Amino acid sequence: MAATRREPQVTVHNFSAGPAILPRAVMQQAQEEFLDWHGLGISIAEMSHRSPAFTAVAEQSVRDLTALLAIPENYRVLFLQGGASHVMSMAPLNLCGKTRGGTGDCADYVITGHWSQRAMTEAERLTRVNIAASAAEVNFTTIPPLTDWRFSARPAYLYYCDNETIAGVEFPAPPVLPDTCGETALVCDMTSNFLSRPLPVERYGLIFAGAQKNMAPAGLTVALVREDLLDRARADVPFLYHFKLLAEHDSMFNTPPVFSWYLAGLTFAWMRTQGGVEAMDARARRRSGKLYEFIDGHEFYRNPVAKPYRSRMNVPFMLADAGLDRAFLAAAEDNGLLGLKGHRSVGGMRASMYNGLPEASVDALLEFMADFAASHG
């Protein structure tokens, strides 16, 4: 069973877009207590999710998350199974079943990249859809101005993706819906920037985020649902896709992904010791700011995104000479800089810099990029 172990030649820096680096202190604690959780003699992954020990872990995780984001009392915190893509089906199934305050079964979508596009395509199979805005024509290098968005008549919800990991485009702030939208719920996929900055939860109907960027190993999705939305589901929604059922069972209608949930709890606790989401935001701005400044100052490198919408989490960049991409990536890996290959749909490079990434990793990347430009420019 023993793995082949080699000491790494160099310090490693993990820029993977996801699954991604998690805070070192959290991973170390998880390793230390992996076989024996708090002296119980068994792993947190080997005990009933209904045991007093795991129940306490789960409840504490909800308290810590609630504190981090100042989640109002009329929201339910759900720990869903699987990835955020499940919620792309759950949103139309849960929110378009019954009209309320004049809203209908139409859902409005803002398309700013791969993930909002995927969500829209799935919603089209399950309900009526209106594309309120799309940046597809400009290759997802910006976000269309709110004044250009074309809403349907009182949509059930407006859906957008706060941070597109592939295009590297991020909303600077939540969009403001016009009064004509009535009780339209704002629905947001925050998978890749959740817990990276303060968040006005009260402006949303549904926020969701896969765990594998800023929280925990993949297989868990956190959702915040405003309680009044729990009653809008279609009658035939599969039971584990039914927000109301999950809320009624505190996310334990069946066995939840206990290890990821536990580790998310460790991450929430760690974030509180680090200064919370304000500190995460400051670090994210420092990390990404350094990298954008460097790219903008070197003709050898290029980022195509309009400056106000550049992501603090994912920085795609191109070489002036794409013929050097392979050499760049190979040399980067030799220098311990991992996960820099751009998404296959856009090519080039991408540096993802989630909460767990130390600033020293960005410094190492900049040093490497400067050296590479000097020797290949």
Add this chain to the structure above:
Amino acid sequence: MAATRREPQVTVHNFSAGPAILPRAVMQQAQEEFLDWHGLGISIAEMSHRSPAFTAVAEQSVRDLTALLAIPENYRVLFLQGGASHVMSMAPLNLCGKTRGGTGDCADYVITGHWSQRAMTEAERLTRVNIAASAAEVNFTTIPPLTDWRFSARPAYLYYCDNETIAGVEFPAPPVLPDTCGETALVCDMTSNFLSRPLPVERYGLIFAGAQKNMAPAGLTVALVREDLLDRARADVPFLYHFKLLAEHDSMFNTPPVFSWYLAGLTFAWMRTQGGVEAMDARARRRSGKLYEFIDGHEFYRNPVAKPYRSRMNVPFMLADAGLDRAFLAAAEDNGLLGLKGHRSVGGMRASMYNGLPEASVDALLEFMADFAASHG
């Protein structure tokens, strides 16, 4: 961040029904390489699921599972997200959409306990259902004889649960469908006895099992689907519930639960070194045989299940005097015997004995039970 660590006073034995004990060697390896997988300098949980490293892990896990169960070539091995309850919705959504060989949209269910009951209740919301047989009237203490089952006319599938964890009832062998069923697919929830004995996969249309008993931490479900069944889905099945889409993407349409998948792979590899499912079966029979023999030999204890259908995995037992239940459980815990409380729906005690449980744990349980009976009988 440091956890409060105490040395356990006594050797611990984990009889949890799930999440449950996993093989010690597997857990030790996972702990050892948790921060640094094979010298790459990052965790297996922190790298892209599309990286060469994780792809190799995933492919090896499929090869090992295929070897363990001699899975025929016309089956697809899927690693699904979340728990087995998801598949309770997926079965009707995927198998009742299109008729084939004269089958219709009706699904037949055999009710032998809580889990088949739950599956039937969910299926009723999504398609037509016929209850072919039920042991509810005898409180799930036996399995109705096949000759009494009443099939609908060519059902799309026949669903049963191979091992009911709460009642402690297990099918000794797969049921044989009569010729009149035509192309009816046999569908089986094997969550709690998967990989505990040899399995004639070729007799099934769909087999599925949540990971948290005999494979890995919760949050993963393994499914074996016969390929010809991939084309029977309803048009509006949510995309991550669509077996065909998942098969086309090798279970990576979106980010899979990488850590659980990796650990399941370690378990498969471990099982091969231990003699495979034949060895697991022999161990399970030895463990459960000892316990049943002890219970049957002591009037102080009682198991209500008809002998041919007693589970090798989960042994519920009652005290002659239920007033001693609390004292029994408290004393058991003091002696390091964990997870013995019966399900809240039936009370009493339950010893779950999955593949990872050493026989020495059963010996410790018997010694304790003998002592308790002697001092309280």
